[in-house]
Each structure stands twice: as structure tokens, then as C-alpha cells.
Amino acid sequence: MRRAKISVIGAGNIGGECARSIAMKELGDVVLLDIPNKDKPELHMPKGKALDLACCGPVEKFDAKLTGTFDYSDIKDSDVIVVTAGVPRKPGQSRDDLVAINAGIVKNVAENIKKYAPNAIVIVVSNPLDAMVYVMWKVTGFPAHRIIGQAGALDVARYKTFLAFELGCSVEDIQGILLGGHGDDMVPLPRLTSVNGIPVSDLLPAEKIQACVDRAKVGGGEIVKLMGTSAWYAPSAGTIEMVEAIVRDKKRVIASAAYCESEFGISCPAGDGMFVGVPCVLGSRGVEKVITFNMNADEKKSMDESVSHVRDLIGITKKLLPELSAPGNATR
Numbered sequence: 190m191r192r193a194k195i196s197v198i199g200a201g202n203i204g205g206e207c208a209r210s211i212a213m214k215e216l217g218d219v220v221l222l223d224i225p226n227k228d229k230p231e232l233h234m235p236k237g238k239a240l241d242l243a244c245c246g247p248v249e250k251f252d253a254k255l256t257g258t259f260d261y262s263d264i265k266d267s268d269v270i271v272v273t274a275g276v277p278r279k280p281g282q283s284r285d286d287l288v289a290i291n292a293g294i295v296k297n298v299a300e301n302i303k304k305y306a307p308n309a310i311v312i313v314v315s316n317p318l319d320a321m322v323y324v325m326w327k328v329t330g331f332p333a334h335r336i337i338g339q340a341g342a343l344d345v346a347r348y349k350t351f352l353a354f355e356l357g358c359s360v361e362d363i364q365g366i367l368l369g370g371h372g373d374d375m376v377p378l379p380r381l382t383s384v385n386g387i388p389v390s391d392l393l394p395a396e397k398i399q400a401c402v403d404r405a406k407v408g409g410g411e412i413v414k415l416m417g418t419s420a421w422y423a424p425s426a427g428t429i430e431m432v433e434a435i436v437r438d439k440k441r442v443i444a445s446a447a448y449c450e451s452e453f454g455i456s457c458p459a460g461d462g463m464f465v466g467v468p469c470v471l472g473s474r475g476v477e478k479v480i481t482f483n484m485n486a487d488e489k490k491s492m493d494e495s496v497s498h499v500r501d502l503i504g505i506t507k508k509l510l511p512e513l514s515a516p517g518n519a520t521r
Contacts (some may be wrong), residue, residue, distance in 0.1 A: 190216050190275075191228050192217050192253075192254075193216060193217030193218070193261070193268045193269065193436045194217055194218050194220070194266055194267045194268050194269075194307070195211050195216060195217045195218070195219055195220070195267065195268065195269045195270070195271070195432060195436070196219075196220040196221075196263075196264040196267040196270045196271070196306070196309075196458030197211070197219065197220070197221050197222070197270075197271045197273065197474060198221060198223075198264070198270060198272045198273065198274050198298055198302075198344055198358075199219050199222075199224035199272065199273035199274035199275065199278070199314075199315070200222065200234050200235040200238055200257070201223075201273065201421075202277075202418075202419075202421035203273040203314060203419075203421045203424050203425050204221060204223070204271070204273040204274075205221070205238050205242075205385050205421075205423045206421050206422060206425035207271050207273065207429060207432075208221045208238065208255065208396035208413060208424055209242055209245070210425060210426070210429040211253065211429065211432065212242055212245070212246070212249075212251050212253040212255060213245075213249050213251055214398070214429065214433060215251050215252070215253055215292060216253075216432055216433055216436045217253065217268065217269075217436060218253055218254040218255070218256075218329055218428075218435070219239070219253055219255045219256070220240050220243075220256045220258060220263050220264055220267065221235045221256065221257045221258070222258050222259070222260075222261065222263065222264060223235045223237055223253065223259065223274075224259060225259055230357055233257065233500075233513040234258070235259065236256035236258065237257065238257055238445075239255040239256055239257030240255075240257065242255050242475055243255045248370070249422075257325050258414075261304070261345045262305055264301070264305050264306050264309075264448055265305045265341075266306065266308075267306040267307060267309045268308050268309060268310065269309060269311075269312065269435055269436060270302055270306060270310070270311045271312050271314060271427075271428055271432065272295065272298055272302075272311060272312065272313045272314060272315055272321075272325065273314045273315060274294050274295065274298050274315055275290070275291035275294050275295065275315035275316065275321070276290050276294075277316075277418050279413070279417070279418065280413055280414055280417060282471055283479060284363055285436075287316050287317055288317055288320055288410060288502065288505055288506055288509065289509060290317055290319065290322055291316065291317070291321060291508075292321070292377065292506050292509050292512075294315070295313070295315055295324045295328075296323045296324055296510060298323060298325075299325045300468045301373055301422070302329055303329045304433045304487050307331075309335070310326055310335045310337070310435055310474075310475040311329070311331065311335060311336050311337070311459065312337050312338075312339050312428060312431055312432065312435075313325050313336070313337070313338045313339065313340045313425060313446075314337045314338075314428055316371075316419070317368075317371070317372070317502060318338045318339070318340045318371040318372075318446060318465070319338065319340070319370045319371055319372075319446060319465065319499045319502055319503070320499075320502045320503055320505070320506045321338070321512050321515070322336060322337070322338035322446050322464040323464055323503050323506065324506060324513065325426050326448070326464065326518075327451055327512075327513045327515070328513075330518050331518065333447075333448035333476070333518065334448070334474055334475045334476045334477070335473060336448070336464070336473075336474075336475075337431065337445050337446065337447060337469075337471070337476055338371070338418075338446025338447075338464050338466075338468050339372075339424070339427055339428045339431055339445065339446070340370075340444075340445070340446045341366075341367060341368075341427075341443065341444020341445050341446070341466040341467075341468075342428070342430050342431055342443050342444060342445065343409075343423055343426075343427035343428075344367055344371065344375050344377075344405060344408070344466070345365055345366065345367055345444050346423055346426065346427055347404075347405045348365055348367060348377050348401065348402070348405040348427030349363040349365055349380075349405045351396075351400075351401040351405055351408075352365070352382070352384075352389065352393075352401050353369065354473065355393055355397050355400075355401060355488070356384060356389075356392060356393065358384060362385040362504075363382070363383075363385075363389075364382065364383050364385050364386075365377065365378070365382040365383075365389075366378055366381055366382075366400070366444055367405075367444055367466065367494065368446065368453060368465070368466055368467060368468075368488075368492055368495070369465060369491070369492055369495030369499075369504075370376035370453050370465065370466065370495045370496070370498055370499040371446065371466060372409070372498075373406050373407060373410075374406075374408070374467065374494060374498045374499075375406055375413075375495065376404045376488065376492050376495050377405055377406075378488060379398045379399075379402065379490070380485065381479050382398075391433065392439070399503065406502060429442060431443055431445065431471055432470040434472065435471055435472065435473060435475060436473075438472045438473040439471070439472065440470050440471070440472045440477065441470070441471050441472075442468055442469070442470055442480060443468070443469060443471050444466055444467065444468050444469070445466065445467070445469045445476065446464040446465060446466050446467070447464060447466075447467050447469045447476045447479055448462050448463075448464055448476070449462050449463060449464070449467060449479065450462035450463050450469030450486040452467060452479055453481060453484065453496075454466075454484075454489060454492065454493065454496075455468065455496055458503035460518075463499055463503055464498070464499075464501060465495075465499055467478040467480070467481075467494060473511075475520075487499065
């Protein structure tokens with residue numbers, strides 16, 4: 190049986206951790222790609238990381254093949270591609286501040302994916318996520334179900350973690366979901382949060398739940414302040430949860446930035462929707478279904494505000510890359 194081929198574009202902290210997790214879970218063979226270091230051309234970071242990871246195999250008991258490369262032709266025939274390329278956030282910087290820098294980087298990555306791996310499912314991790322996944326979709330021209338943004342998996346994990354801190358219980362017993370853009374405008378839903386089936390509102394006072402919601406919204410920024418750079422362990426863990434659902438066709442329901450035109454009250458022209466965090470069924474086709482449900486008035490208001498910000502962000506991106514205004518492929 191043919192092993193899955195999974196390419197990770199961007200060999201930095203998140204990319205390296207993604208490659209490690211893919212190998213250890215034996216989800217497939219890994220190609221780790223990056224660009225040469227202009228200041229130190231003698232170095233080959235992706236090849237070095239791939240070799241280091243390969244030497245973990247005898248200890249961790251995995252046989253995945255690991256390839257480090259600067260050459261995009263090595264991603265040929267990839268089943269799944271994880272895109273982490275781009276500049277990470279620095280203290281005082283918002284995700285939106287990264288648009289001008291990372292839009293061009295992701296555009297170049299998308300052009301190469303289109304050329305060398307036209308049948309791949311692409312998971313975008315690069316920030317600002319909601320705009321970068323839109324760039325990937327427009328530039329590749331891939332069907333929307335094969336372009337996914339990793340946001341909700343991470344955001345939900347942070348939300349559950351902070352609730353577990355307050356409750357003193359295992360994170361495994363907390364169920365929750367959130368919607369909207371990735372960042373301060375995300376929409377966690379306490380009404381649909383439970384602990385082994387028990388509503389969280391029966392276990393914590395409203396102010397403590399709200400504190401967890403608020404902390405989840407700025408969870409990435411909190412880590413940037415502490416470390417001086419973006420997080421990588423939790424973002425990679427959320428990404429690998431999605432990769433595993435796709436490669437193993439698990440039909441997992443995972444909050445992801447998926448293509449929407451009318452879901453949850455979103456209003457977009459046909460064929461030119463946006464990628465927003467929603468609960469999705471992820472399987473071998475990528476996004477196999479967007480799950481919708483009724484929101485109450487407060488949730489709807491928060492969702493509308495979040496979607497408005499995503500729309501503004503895409504507008505900024507289109508000004509930077511006017512070619513994105515052409516119709517995309519919304520085939521599902």
C-alpha cells in the first residue's frame with residue numbers, strides 16, 4: 190500500500206514540529222521545504238532538520254522517509270501540503286500587520302503548489318490566517334474543499350486548556366467549539382461548551398468562563414509577549430490533528446477556516462466567498478461538509494463582527510495583490 194506523501198513548506202519552528210509529529214505518528218513520508226538562508230548560504234536547514242528527525246526513527250520506532258529540500262519539484266504528487274511559510278509575529282505586532290509581508294510569500298508558495306502538486310489538499314497555517322488561506326485558494330485555483338486554514342483547531346485547544354486550568358479536570362473531557370476569524374475576533378461559544386456532557390455554565394461562574402474566552406482570543410499574543418516570537422507546539426498539534434483526519438479519512442469534526450458564502454449568515458457573491466472558522470467534517474476529500482447550527486442573538490452579533498473583520502482583511506489583501514479579484518473555484 191502506497192504511503193501518503195505530506196509536504197511541509199516552511200522549515201521553521203512550526204514546520205519542523207509538524208514534520209516530527211507526522212513522522213512519529215507515521216502518517217506518511219515527509220518532505221520539508223524551505224528557501225536558502227541568504228546570509229548563510231552554506232547552511233541547509235531543511236536537510237539538516239530532516240536528517241536529525243530521521244535519526245529519531247530507531248528510538249521512536251518509525252520508518253517514515255524524510256526529505257529536506259530547497260527544490261519545489263520534490264513536492265510532486267503530495268497528498269497533503271502544510272504551508273507554514275512566512276514571517277512570524279513579533280511583540281507589538283498584530284496578525285494584520287503581517288499581510289503585506291506574508292501575502293507575497295504565500296502567493297509564491299501557491300504558484301509552486303499549483304505547478305508541482307495540483308491534486309494536493311492544502312492546509313494553510315501562515316498568518317494572518319484568514320487572508321493567507323484566501324490567497325492560496327485564489328492563486329492555486331483549487332476547488333475550495335481542498336484549501337483549508339488551520340485556526341480553529343488551535344483556538345479551540347487554547348480555549349479548552351484555559352477552562353481545564355479553572356476546572357481542575359482533564360482537557361480530554363472538555364468539548365467546545367468556536368467560530369469566526371483567527372485572532373481577537375474569534376467567537377468561542379460557552380453555550381455549546383461542556384465537560385463530559387455537563388454544561389460548563391453549571392460548573393463555573395459566568396465571569397470565569399468569560400475570562401477563559403478572553404484569554405483564548407489573545408492566546409497567541411500572550412505567547413508572543415513571553416517568548417518574543419509566535420507559538421509553535423500548539424499550532425503544529427492543531428495542524429497534525431487535521432492532517433491525520435484527512436490522511437486516515439477519519440471524518441473528524443474540527444473547527445477549520447473553510448470556504449463559506451452563506452453559512453452562519455455570511456453574505457458573499459457566488460464564487461467569491463471567504464474562509465472563516467466553522468465546524469467541518471474533515472476526510473480524504475478535505476472539507477467534506479460544513480456543519481451549521483442556529484446561533485442566538487449575541488452569538489450572531491459576534492459572528493457578524495468577526496466576519497466583517499475577515500472581509501476587511503481580504504480587502505486589504507486584494508489591494509496588495511489585485512489579481513486576487515478574479516473569480517475563484519468554489520467547487521465543493
